[in-house]
Amino acid sequence: MIFKLIILSAIIYGIYILFFRDGNLIEKMSEKNKKSSNDEPVDTVVECKKCGVFISIKEAVIKDGKYYCSNECAGIK
Ligand SMILES: [Zn+2]
The missing domain is CATH 3.30.60 (Wheat Germ Agglutinin (Isolectin 2); domain 1)
Incomplete structure (x- = not known):
């Protein structure tokens, strides 16, 4: 039972980290896209x-x- 709880919390933590990192990544990528689309004809x-x-x-x-x-x-x- 305790192992299940540990695994579950690890998964939740993993998902949280994944979303947090993805959010930063998407932000950075959209910034790059905005810059490149403005610079390039x-x-x-x-x-x-x-x-x-x-x-x-x-x-x-x-x-x-x-x-x-x-x-x-x-x-x-
Ligand atoms: Zn051809």
Whole structure:
């Protein structure tokens, strides 16, 4: 019986710690997200001319004024 009580209180304490830490973590993460979303401009998404995959313009390979998802699709070796 005593062991059950000890285990139960340990579980409750564990959950309490978990929530407490998670709460701090979520707060920190939302702060980071707010900062990064304010600093970074809105990402433009472009379509690969060859395979039709949508990629961020930052990651896109530009060849002859057309966007490609990779050097392979752009025909660059
Ligand atoms: Zn492609």
